[in-house]
Amino acid sequence: MKKVLVTGGAGYIGCHTAKELLKQGFEVVVFDNLSNGKKEFVLGGELIVGDLLDKDAVRRVFRSGDIAAVLHFASLIQVGESYLDPRKYYGQNLISSLNLLEAMLEAGVRSFIFSSSAAVYGTPLHIPIPEDHPLLPFNPYGQTKFFVEKILQDYDRAYGMKFISLRYFNAAGADPDGEMGEMHNPETHLIPNILLAILGKKEYLEIYGTDFPTPDGTAVRDYIHVTDLSSAHVLALQKLLASSQSEFINLGTNKGYSVREVIAKSEELTGKKVPSRSKSRRQGDVPVLLASKEKAERLLGWKLRYSELETIIETAWKWHKKLN
Numbered sequence: 562m563k564k565v566l567v568t569g570g571a572g573y574i575g576c577h578t579a580k581e582l583l584k585q586g587f588e589v590v591v592f593d594n595l596s597n598g599k600k601e602f603v604l605g606g607e608l609i610v611g612d613l614l615d616k617d618a619v620r621r622v623f624r625s626g627d628i629a630a631v632l633h634f635a636s637l638i639q640v641g642e643s644y645l646d647p648r649k650y651y652g653q654n655l656i657s658s659l660n661l662l663e664a665m666l667e668a669g670v671r672s673f674i675f676s677s678s679a680a681v682y683g684t685p686l687h688i689p690i691p692e693d694h695p696l697l698p699f700n701p702y703g704q705t706k707f708f709v710e711k712i713l714q715d716y717d718r719a720y721g722m723k724f725i726s727l728r729y730f731n732a733a734g735a736d737p738d739g740e741m742g743e744m745h746n747p748e749t750h751l752i753p754n755i756l757l758a759i760l761g762k763k764e765y766l767e768i769y770g771t772d773f774p775t776p777d778g779t780a781v782r783d784y785i786h787v788t789d790l791s792s793a794h795v796l797a798l799q800k801l802l803a804s805s806q807s808e809f810i811n812l813g814t815n816k817g818y819s820v821r822e823v824i825a826k827s828e829e830l831t832g833k834k835v836p837s838r839s840k841s842r843r844q845g846d847v848p849v850l851l852a853s854k855e856k857a858e859r860l861l862g863w864k865l866r867y868s869e870l871e872t873i874i875e876t877a878w879k880w881h882k883k884l885n
């Protein structure tokens with residue numbers, strides 16, 4: 562049985578992926594400082610509470626000598642905050658990744674799955690975005706993902722660090738068994754905020770930008786169910802362990818929904834009205850983001866199972882009702 566380290570495995574995407582890894586027979590060690598994760602989300606394997614900024618703590622994780630690969634989810638994730646406090650983002654996201662890679666090299670572990678983001682592409686020059694699209698990140702959060710990808714390429718060339726960098730579009734939805742779901746603090750993502758507004762946990766939903774050049778004026782995004790993201794990680798890990806070939810792969814659906822369409826579908830499925838207010842566009846928001854998923858399907862044999870908008874909202878709604 563292969564043992565893998567999952568940093569940020571108590572967070573939203575990491576905990577869903579850890580569940581999938583356990584299901585597929587991997588032994589899982591989660592390393593998380595619980596700054597935004599919950600220990601209740603770690604459903605199996607071992608949980609080590611620690612911070613990636615603590616070099617010695619990271620080194621100790623590899624002392625057992627039997628970790629075969631690392632899946633690196635841990636990161637600060639708020640684009641808006643990264644504009645306001647770039648030092649925090651460069652400091653934490655880059656140094657934590659460097660510490661982790663250093664400990665891996667010392668321990669001779671050379672298989673790395675990285676949580677990258679569509680933010681590395683910046684404003685798309687064409688849609689859907691393929692992996693060889695120019696990388697033009699413009700917010701500090703996206704820059705940190707871009708720099709880690711560059712570091713990985715150099716470490717591959719110089720030290721044989723093999724990696725698959727998975728560039729996610731908009732992760733959404735919750736575990737179909739209802740065991741975990743999305744719970745960021747603060748929550749900046751659309752679907753949980755719609756559901757929080759429906760449940761009265763938020764006074765109203767803020768719609769950022771109603772004057773985009775899209776059919777209804779609101780931004781169009783590519784929503785991918787977190788369980789589909791998780792299965793792509795397992796496939797990527799299996800591929801990496803078998804072929805030792807570094808890759809960049811988009812994870813998205815190539816299907817887009819506007820903010821108003823997501824609101825309308827949520828109202829239809831929950832039978833409740835979403836209180837909302839229109840606001841001006843946020844810095845750096847682009848009108849449309851859509852992933853080409855051709856490479857993920859071809860290379861990983863990945864198939865979407867849960868990413869219909871209905872399933873995303875239904876699973877998220879089931880989870881949010883359970884919480885409240």
Ligand SMILES: NC(=O)c1ccc[n+]([C@@H]2O[C@H](COP(=O)([O-])OP(=O)(O)OC[C@H]3O[C@@H](n4cnc5c(N)ncnc54)[C@H](O)[C@@H]3O)[C@@H](O)[C@H]2O)c1
Pocket residue numbers: 568569570571572573574575592593594595596597598599611612613614633634635636637638653657676677678679728729730731732733745
């Ligand atoms: N959610 C999305 O739509 C999305 C889209 C693109 C990329 N991503 C990337 O996916 C990854 C996971 O995102 P998420 O939505 O699950 O976020 P999350 O905040 O729910 O999970 C991140 C986890 O990392 C932990 N963590 C943060 N800093 C740490 C540190 N220094 N040491 C140890 N643990 C630390 C947090 O406690 C948390 O549990 C991130 O790298 C994010 O940038 C997410």
